[in-house]
Amino acid sequence: METHGLLIGGEWRAAAETLPVINPSDGAVVGRIARGTAADIDAAVAAGQAALEGAWGRVDAAARGRLLLRMAELIRRDAEMLAGLESADVGKPLKQARADAAACARYFEFYGGAADKVHGDTIPYQDGYTIMTVWEPHGVTGHIVPWNYPMQMIGRTVAGALTMGNAVVLKPAEDASLSALALGRLFQEAGFPAGAVNIVTGLGEEAGAALTAHPGIGHISFTGSPEVGTLVQAAAARNTIPVTLELGGKSPQVVFADADLETAATTVTAAIVQNAGQTCSAGSRVLIEDRIFDAFVDTLAARFNGLQVGPADRDLDVGPVINAQQKARVEGYLAIAARDGLRVAGQGAIASNAPPAGFYVKPTLIADVPPDHVLAQEEIFGPVLVAIRVRDEAEAVRIANGTAYGLVSGVWTADLGRALRMARKIRTGQVFVNNYGAGGGVELPFGGMKRSGHGREKGFAALHGFATLKTVAIRHG
Numbered sequence: 001m002e003t004h005g006l007l008i009g010g011e012w013r014a015a016a017e018t019l020p021v022i023n024p025s026d027g028a029v030v031g032r033i034a035r036g037t038a039a040d041i042d043a044a045v046a047a048g049q050a051a052l053e054g055a056w057g058r059v060d061a062a063a064r065g066r067l068l069l070r071m072a073e074l075i076r077r078d079a080e081m082l083a084g085l086e087s088a089d090v091g092k093p094l095k096q097a098r099a100d101a102a103a104c105a106r107y108f109e110f111y112g113g114a115a116d117k118v119h120g121d122t123i124p125y126q127d128g129y130t131i132m133t134v135w136e137p138h139g140v141t142g143h144i145v146p147w148n149y150p151m152q153m154i155g156r157t158v159a160g161a162l163t164m165g166n167a168v169v170l171k172p173a174e175d176a177s178l179s180a181l182a183l184g185r186l187f188q189e190a191g192f193p194a195g196a197v198n199i200v201t202g203l204g205e206e207a208g209a210a211l212t213a214h215p216g217i218g219h220i221s222f223t224g225s226p227e228v229g230t231l232v233q234a235a236a237a238r239n240t241i242p243v244t245l246e247l248g249g250k251s252p253q254v255v256f257a258d259a260d261l262e263t264a265a266t267t268v269t270a271a272i273v274q275n276a277g278q279t280c281s282a283g284s285r286v287l288i289e290d291r292i293f294d295a296f297v298d299t300l301a302a303r304f305n306g307l308q309v310g311p312a313d314r315d316l317d318v319g320p321v322i323n324a325q326q327k328a329r330v331e332g333y334l335a336i337a338a339r340d341g342l343r344v345a346g347q348g349a350i351a352s353n354a355p356p357a358g359f360y361v362k363p364t365l366i367a368d369v370p371p372d373h374v375l376a377q378e379e380i381f382g383p384v385l386v387a388i389r390v391r392d393e394a395e396a397v398r399i400a401n402g403t404a405y406g407l408v409s410g411v412w413t414a415d416l417g418r419a420l421r422m423a424r425k426i427r428t429g430q431v432f433v434n435n436y437g438a439g440g441g442v443e444l445p446f447g448g449m450k451r452s453g454h455g456r457e458k459g460f461a462a463l464h465g466f467a468t469l470k471t472v473a474i475r476h477g
Contacts, residue, residue, distance in 0.1 A: 001030065001031050001032065001033040002032075004032065004034060004178070006040055006199050006201065007198055008034055008040065008199075008258055009047035009054075009194050010044070010052070010188065010195060013034075013040075013477060014034065014035030015040065016034055016037075017034075018033060019034075019174055020032055020058070021033055021034050021178065023091075023321060024090070024354060025091055025311035026321065026357055027236050027324075027359070028357070033177045033178075033201040034202065035202045035203065035207075036171070036200040036206070037206060037207065039208070040200050040205065041200055041211050044169045044200050045169055045214050046216070047194070047195035048167030048195055048198055051167045051193055051194065052139060052140070055100075055193035055194070056167055056196040059165075060116075061118075061192070063209070063425065064115045064162065064442065065114070065163070066114075066166065067162075067190055067191055067192055068465075069109060069112035069113070071159075072109040072112060074186045075104055075105040075183070075189055076101075076105045078099065078186065079101040079102065081182070082104070082182055082183070082355055083097035083100070084097070084350065085182055085399075086100055086101070087177075087335035087363055087475050088177045088313070089178045089179065090147060090150070090175075090177075090275070090319075091312050091320040092319050092320040093314075093315045093316060093318070094313065095097035096275060097312075100149060100296055101442075103152050103155060103440050104155035105155070106194075106440075107156055107159045108155055108159045110443065111159040111160055111162075112159075114460065114463060115163045115414055118135055118463050118464075119135075120134040120469075122373075124409045125473075128476060129475050130476065131471065131473050131474070132472050133469055133470065133472070134472065135464070135467040135469060135470075136165075136469075136470055137165035137217040138241075138466065138467065139166065139167070140168070140169060141161045141169070141221065141287075142214070142219065143158055143221045144171045144173075144211065144212070144325045145170065145171075146223045146224050146280075147171055147174075147322055148278040149275070150173070150247075151180075154170065154172075156457050157223075157457060158170060159409075160463055160465075160466050161195065161466045163463055164466045164467040165220070165467075166219070166428065166467075167197075169204065170198065170199045170277045171199075173192075173349075174204065175203070175323055177201045180199055181199060184197065184199045184292070195325045203418065206227065209231075209235070213235040218241055219241055219466065220244070220457060222243060222245055222246070223247075223280065224247065225247065225260045225370070226248065229247040229453060234419075239391070242346070242465070243452055244453075244454070244456070245448075246446075246448060246455075247452050247453040248451075248452060249280055249284075249405040249428075249449060249452050250376075250377065250405040251284060251285065251288070251409055251410075252283070252286070252287050252400040252409040253283040253285070253409070253411075254287045254396045254411050254412065254415040255268070255286060255287065256418065257289045257292045257334065258414040259405060259412035259414060259434070260414070261296060263411040265296065265300050266295075267298030267302060267410075268283060268436070271437065272284055272383060272384070273307060273348075273383045274383040275319075276309075276318050276319055276383050277321075277363070277381060277382040280407060281408040281437070281446075282380070282381075283385075284386065285314070285367070285386055285400075286300070286385060286386070286387050286388070288393075290324070290349065290390065290391050293356075293387070297387050300345070300385070300387070300434060301346030303346070304345075304346030305347065305348065306346055306348070307348030307349070308351055309354065309360050309363065310351035310360070311355065314351065321361055322360075323359060327361055329380070329381070329382070330380055330382030330383075333374075333375055333378075334372050334384065335412045336375065337364075343368055343439070344366055345367040345387065345417075346364070347363065347364045347365070350381045361383060363383035366387065369388055369398045372402075393421065393422065395455060396422070404450055405448070405450060406429065406449030406450040407428055407430070407447075407449075408432070409426045409430070411423065411431065411433075411434070412433075412434055419433045426473050427449050428448070428452075430446060443458070444459055445457075445460075446458040450472070
């Protein structure tokens with residue numbers, strides 16, 4: 001059973017205490033990770049600062065791009081190994097973990113190509129002046145990534161920060177750190193200078209809290225719950241530094257009668273059961289035009305009834321949720337649905353040979369859920385889809401916007417005018433029309449409104465978040 005250390009200043013260090021690595025498919029302890037402390041965070045931030053003042057700070061934009069592109073090559077080379085780690089650590093089916101490895105490589109590739117293409121401007125001004133703007137790194141950036149998509153989130157945030165010349169301190173989630181540690185070794189192999197990337201594993205309330213409150217951090221990127229996001233933002237405010245927060249959602253998909261209903265049903269199902277519903281952008285509400293409600297629910301139910309849940313290495317439709325607490329959380333919401341007499345319209349099955357100690361939850365479709373019911377308002381973060389009737393476009397907009405969240409939405413219709421009206425009126429950071437997710441799209445700016453957070457990840461928009469704009473005014477006569 002391997003015990004993993006901390007990557008600080010280009011060296012792997014052992015920690016005084018460790019935490020277990022638990023396989024969600026069978027509940028077994030399969031390794032141990034370091035329980036990083038505030039002192040480890042201090043050392044990691046100091047290593048990042050030293051890198052900025054030394055070798056990493058002297059790497060120009062084009063050379064940074066080449067390092068990122070090399071990282072993409074190494075991720076693709078080791079994709080099967082990385083996918084295996086992610087599948088075992090998170091519990092997601094292997095095919096989904098393979099897609100995550102491919103996406104991680106694509107982030108490094110995209111940002112590698114962008115590194116020398118983020119330009120400042122010259123600004124026309126008074127005679128005798130030349131005014132220019134330049135983008136500069138924040139310094140050492142802190143990255144707290146969640147357990148549901150570690151590889152993707154590292155590609156999404158760490159690659160962007162490195163592109164702009166920042167040094168990085170990464171704190172992966174204690175429930176899923178293995179792929180982050182493997183990527184740490186690839187950063188070294190790719191040739192990143194010591195201290196450019198530092199990885200401190202451990203508990204959120206210990207290492208994570210120390211990172212967010214550290215006075216040497218210039219920017220924080222956090223993905224997680226709104227409750228913890230509020231704490232992160234408060235800690236950052238004490239040091240007056242910017243934060244990017246991605247805090248989940250209760251994302252609606254609106255299906256009108258004129259839509260391609262077969263395609264919609266397939267996509268709506270996939271958008272809630274991927275990664276056992278543990279996806280911030282999961283389409284957890286489906287708003288269905290009343291005149292097709294019953295027929296469309298029956299179509300969805302047939303898909304749900306055919307879903308198989310089992311160990312990650314079986315590569316079935318759905319794997320386990322991450323841990324016992326998450327299993328209890330999802331089952332608690334299903335108990336509320338039963339208490340309130342809500343109708344279970346469809347439900348998947350747990351494979352007969354699934355290990356009894358695994359954290360399995362049946363994917364469940366619940367129909368005719370009132371839009372103000374707790375199941376339609378709160379983020380369950382599990383494979384539970386609620387179906388809600390809507391009479392018309394106006395009611396669909398009102399219900400779609402009727403939660404505290406605003407991350408992603410989907411609109412299914414053949415009416416282009418309606419699609420554009422809905423896209424304008426729904427308050428989410430991304431709106432997908434006749435699709436959902438656009439295949440991941442590393443180029444597409446991603447982030448939330450309302451309680452779903454602020455700031456943008458992905459695309460060029462993220463790069464501006466990982467840098468600060470300086471204005472230089474030269475008077476020359």
